[in-house]
Amino acid sequence: MRPTHQRRRQLLGQRRKRPARRRNDKRSPHAGCGQEHRRYSRPLEHLSSVAALSVGYQHSCALLTGGTVICWGSNSNGQLGDGTTTSSPTPLAVKGVGGTGELSNVTALSAGYQHACVLLTGATVKCWGSNAAGQLGDGTTSDRSTPVAVKGVGGTGELSSVTALGAGRLYSCARLSGGTIDCWGSNANGELGAGEIDYSSTPVEVVGLP
Numbered sequence: 001m002r003p004t005h006q007r008r009r010q011l012l013g014q015r016r017k018r019p020a021r022r023r024n025d026k027r028s029p030h031a032g033c034g035q036e037h038r039r040y041s042r043p044l045e046h047l048s049s050v051a052a053l054s055v056g057y058q059h060s061c062a063l064l065t066g067g068t069v070i071c072w073g074s075n076s077n078g079q080l081g082d083g084t085t086t087s088s089p090t091p092l093a094v095k096g097v098g099g100t101g102e103l104s105n106v107t108a109l110s111a112g113y114q115h116a117c118v119l120l121t122g123a124t125v126k127c128w129g130s131n132a133a134g135q136l137g138d139g140t141t142s143d144r145s146t147p148v149a150v151k152g153v154g155g156t157g158e159l160s161s162v163t164a165l166g167a168g169r170l171y172s173c174a175r176l177s178g179g180t181i182d183c184w185g186s187n188a189n190g191e192l193g194a195g196e197i198d199y200s201s202t203p204v205e206v207v208g209l210p
Helices: 004-018 031-039
Strands: 050-055 061-063 069-075 088-093 106-111 115-120 125-129 144-149 162-167 170-176 182-188 199-205
Touching: 004 069, 061 106, 115 162, 115 170, 125 162, 144 182, 162 182
Parallel strands: 050 106, 106 162
Antiparallel strands: 050 061, 061 069, 069 088, 106 115, 115 125, 125 144, 162 170, 170 182, 182 199
16 A cells, blocks of 8 residues: 555655754764864874964974974975974974074074074074075075075175064065065065065065165
8 A cells, every 4th residue: 555645744754854963962063074174183292382383385383482493294395494304293303503403592483485484582594494596595596404594685794683584485584673674585576675686595675665
């Protein structure tokens, strides 16, 4: 015997009915989709005393309260500053200039696309990582896996009297105590603010500031 119209509606309703969620079930409706997200959202173990954080394209760096820096992630261009080009999923200490000891006396940090720069207590700047466009400011276009000093304008001496800094995709900039700004690296889109040049591997002064 075929079921009546009313009976068919009852059967269809049973098929569509979803089981009730328990009151203490705090899972999201998208719990199954969140597995991968949660796997990358765990806090870094044993990481404490962080004063500042900056992230690049595929690497991250943290300034610790003691004035040292740690980085983790991709290291294809030496952007972790540990003297190698081996990527690391856990934080590594950035080495000192020349690859000896640990970088210290850092007061500010900025990570670029595949490089990073820091401001030291002496108002000088050190950078490391990718340098294809001269974004490390050391007068070369060679990648550096440990920090190098940013040279002064024109490539003489060392950049000094720096009060703030920022690292971009392929360039970096610093604000000096006198209120001027120096930049170095790629100028493909005029990011150095220094007129018609392709790039500069040493700092140039931004012109036309008010």
